[in-house]
Amino acid sequence: MAAVQVSEAEKVYIMHGVRDDLRLDGRGCEDYRHMEIETDVVSNTDGSAKISLGHTDVLVGVKAEIGKPKPMVPDEGYLEFFVDCSANATPEFEGRGGEELGVELSNTLYKVFNNRHSVDLRSLCICPGENCWVLYVDVLLLQCDGNLFDAISIAIKAALFNTRIPKVHISEDEEGVKEMELSDDPYDCMRLNVENVPCIVTLCKIGHRHVVDATLQEKACSVASLLISVTHRGTVTCVRKMGGGSLDPESIFEMTEAGKRVGKALHAPLMELLQKEESLGKKRQKVGFLG
């Protein structure tokens, strides 16, 4: 990630503050920064979403294409992730500099999202064993100020909610050759059920306490962090420890409990906001980056 240099005195200041449940910008240990989400920002994708979490800006675009299903699971479609750490975020990502981080992010996203419990992959099947929908989820990192996983997961959930996949009609002619017809009507489309899509919560261990939604400065003071993906029911679907330091088992348990609590509380307001945005329909003024 883009590194920020923090002096020893600043580190001590941050750690003492966290100990008393007060962070640099006045938040508590389990508070998120100001978040802004907007869907349908890029019109030639099937679904898109833009999120700004403090100074972290992420843009996600989903494109649906017809492909061959995987041989092990012939009646399911699948998701393909690609994370592009653009040079916009920091000059270190120019050329191939952002590839390492991009690959790490997309591998984690595969683990969290590409399974039948998170997304209903059966609904992406067209013809078992022959055709299925492949959703290419492209994540574009525009600005980086810590907590990339959380922002990306919320943006992916919003983009999948916004995704409209055209309906396919299969007709068989006399010789048994199947023909696929994609519906021309832009409103005749299938939507995905994103109820079970999890949200990722990253907890960073600073001193003896943990913080949610760490900025780059706070990340520089932490030894290790725990990444938990939580569904709306509070079920934990993936846990990963990141960073160079070590965590003792008790703090892992504590952090998991806190992560479950925080993650579960994210889903309801998010779905409410997405439904509200959708209900505005055509009347909604698209802002994007112009606001």
Add this chain to the structure above:
Amino acid sequence: MAGLELLSDQGYRLDGRKASELRKVQARTSVFAQADGSAYLEQGNTKALAVVYGPHETRGSRSKSLHDRAVINCQYSMATFSTAERKRRPHGDRKSSEMSLHLKQTFEAAVLTELYPRSQIDIYVKILQADGGNYSACVNAATLALVDAGIPMRDYVCACTAGFVEDTPLADLCHAEESGGGTSLALALLPRSGNIALLQMDARLHQDHLDALIEAAMTACKGLSKVLDGVVRQHLEEVSVLIRD
């Protein structure tokens, strides 16, 4: 394709514009707080985001730095979801490298690089949605970003494309018009002096038509420069209202 004429008998193009009409241009500077300068520009359906870092010390090898002026480093990349067909690699392919070189050439003509010897100015442009005129949108967005970063320039750099159909020059081509196989000219202009920073033309054109085509592109660029100027002044007004007591 039958029935899809680039210019109808009544003088209307595919998207309803007249021959010399530009697409709607909307822009905003200071989109990102972390970069030195940033701008977002929409030209019709083409959306471009430009970010400027610098002037700062030359990163990487010291040998790249020039003793008497700044090095301008550009990278052009497209988001994978920007085109109708998904693009596999955002940058690093031949087209993106060529565009990056063109951008570098364009801005070396406009930026006062002699003021910053041994330093580097980075310009990163990202296309979020491509609908024709990618290069022009990038140049216009990058101009605004350079102004936002406070880097001294000789003049605004405005770019526009132009095409030619049946004796009529068309200004500001969209994707369907560009890929139709007709002539397409990209021009980057410094409006006040009328100097051309970059000129590129594809496909065949009779030399008698060349003047008219360049003239159409230059008029379009001058119109664009007024829009860009308006955006910068409006941003300054907003900011000064906040600073003023």
